[in-house]
Amino acid sequence: MADLCVERGGRQVLHEVAFEVPRGSIVGLLGPSGCGKTTLMRALVGVQVVKSGTVTVLGEPAGRPSLRRRVGYATQRPAVYADLSVAENLRYFASVLGAPRADVDRVVAEVGLQDHRDRLVSTLSGGQLGRANLAVALLGAPELLVLDEPTVGLDPVLRRELWTLFRRLADRGATLIVSSHVMDEAGRVDRLLLMREGRILAEGAPDELRAATGADDLEEAFLHLIGEREEARTS
Numbered sequence: 064m065a066d067l068c069v070e071r072g073g074r075q076v077l078h079e080v081a082f083e084v085p086r087g088s089i090v091g092l093l094g095p096s097g098c099g100k101t102t103l104m105r106a107l108v109g110v111q112v113v114k115s116g117t118v119t120v121l122g123e124p125a126g127r128p129s130l131r132r133r134v135g136y137a138t139q140r141p142a143v144y145a146d147l148s149v150a151e152n153l154r155y156f157a158s159v160l161g162a163p164r165a166d167v168d169r170v171v172a173e174v175g176l177q178d179h180r181d182r183l184v185s186t187l188s189g190g191q192l193g194r195a196n197l198a199v200a201l202l203g204a205p206e207l208l209v210l211d212e213p214t215v216g217l218d219p220v221l222r223r224e225l226w227t228l229f230r231r232l233a234d235r236g237a238t239l240i241v242s243s244h245v246m247d248e249a250g251r252v253d254r255l256l257l258m259r260e261g262r263i264l265a266e267g268a269p270d271e272l273r274a275a276t277g278a279d280d281l282e283e284a285f286l287h288l289i290g291e292r293e294e295a296r297t298s
């Protein structure tokens with residue numbers, strides 16, 4: 064991604080964003096609410112109108128039809144049908160995506176919804192709903208997974224299970240871009256992109272960011288970087 068600028072509602076919400084993501088790695092997109100994480104992800108999957116800049120995904124311009132089956136996207140707001148069961152949703156999306164039917168069982172197990180597969184989506188809890196939404200993105204075993212806050216509303220045990228799943232997928236060669244505003248999750252990724260106000264404030268491995276700022280934890284490192292930026296702006 065190079066020099067990406069995006070305007071929404073007449074206001075610039077991404078400013079010259081540039082970064083590269085190594086294949087087979089998990090990259091965390093971290094930043095406060097409204098900093099532009101979702102907009103950035105939308106640009107990656109090719110559903111965001113961009114003002115300028117280039118977005119290349121798996122060697123092709125973002126949004127190419129040929130990328131549809133190679134990129135999985137889980138939006139923050141669940142995009143599954145409330146009046147269908149979990150399995151019915153997955154069978155439907157599998158057929159739309161041309162994914163094998165056997166994938167339905169695989170993804171249900173991966174997100175831990177085996178006991179709820181025949182429940183109507185409208186009767187699921189928030190965490191179960193989020194996992195059903197995530198399961199759709201896993202259909203067809205895409206090479207790139209773009210996951211917008213996939214662990215929101217989950218208890219710590221489920222969050223840990225999902226991160227174990229993300230790591231397993233990366234070990235199998237998938238690339239994952241995962242957004243979060245929970246700092247304690249940030250340590251689980253290979254690389255972090257710290258965002259603020261539509262800009263990438265810093266990027267690097269969690270340990271590198273901690274070392275560079277002399278901070279004990281990532282929250283402190285983030286605050287340190289913001290402080291540095293403010294100082295540079297006012298001096």
Ligand SMILES: Nc1ncnc2c1ncn2[C@@H]1O[C@H](COP(=O)(O)OP(=O)(O)OP(=O)(O)O)[C@@H](O)[C@H]1O
Nearest residue numbers: 071072076095096097098099100101102103139244
């Ligand atoms: N449809 C829209 N029209 C106008 N402005 C928008 C629209 N969607 C988002 N924005 C603005 O763009 C900016 C970036 O929003 P975005 O959703 O990308 O942030 P985010 O970091 O994903 O936030 P959150 O963590 O709360 O989801 C915000 O200032 C937001 O108000």
